Amino acid sequence: MNQVLIVEKDVRGYMKILFNRPEKRNAVNYQLMDELEAVLSKAASDDEVKMLILTGAGSQAFCSGGDLSEFHDLYTEEEAFTMLSKMGKILYTLAVFPKPTLALLNGSAVGGGCEIATACDFRLAKSGVKLGFVQGTLGITTGWGGASLLLEKIPEQKALKLLLDAKIHKAEEAREFGFVDKIIEEDTNGWEEFVEDLLRHETGVLMAYKKLLVKKWKDSGIKGRMEAEIRECAKLWATDAHHAAVDRFLNKKK
């Protein structure tokens, strides 16, 4: 099997995790889930890792969400719930990761790709990239717990608009919503300056502040809210409207 995740450790203290399925716009399949879960587990206890940077291979996509061709065979609520909750647990692990995390949006982040970006502490986006919680266009809602996290991270009114309109937004507009922290102009490494501001501090400092945030979420029951969100998506997954929407996507070029 080809390497769907590429992991690079930098001497400055960050670990870069690269989704490596550019032919599918870095869509998440079971193999990528398993590899991401393993990498997160190792990185959490690796003293050389002060923060994570998640990004996508190629210049066109960060991540296009769940692999519709692989998950197309999931038909019933329970079949969907098994997959959704598997990735939901990984998204929770990413959200509560004990060190700072950053999504470097090198290209389109749609559907579950936006959920993964939301689970990171920071989102830096290349100018002009497309971002969208497009699940609504498929007759479902966010299925990995990303909406519960979004409602924690940006003003509720803005979060609700992004979820309900299910539109594709440009990074500049997403910054106005508070979803993108910094726009990275083409052919610049503006993200490195942002990252170096954190890496100059001791790991203990970074972890202590992250612990405060995670405790706030855990005390407010974030895990239970994500699980309820996933169950709702699984129910909608079983509808004819969802299956027809996925068929349309997969047959659009045949």
Ligand SMILES: CC[C@H](C(=O)O)C(=O)SCCNC(=O)CCNC(=O)[C@H](O)C(C)(C)COP(=O)(O)OP(=O)(O)OC[C@H]1O[C@@H](n2cnc3c(N)ncnc32)[C@H](O)[C@@H]1OP(=O)(O)O
């Ligand atoms: C599983 C649930 C999960 C959740 O919310 O919990 C979700 O993520 S549901 C939402 C799933 N994602 C999508 O609906 C996005 C689908 N993809 C797109 O809208 C576009 O591909 C986009 C905007 C990401 C990029 O558009 P672009 O024009 O640059 O590329 P193409 O559309 O021509 O795609 C190229 C190539 O990649 C395949 N592809 C893209 N996205 C997916 C995907 N999510 N799953 C499987 N395959 C995907 C696409 O079919 C093309 O393949 P090809 O063989 O070349 O036709």
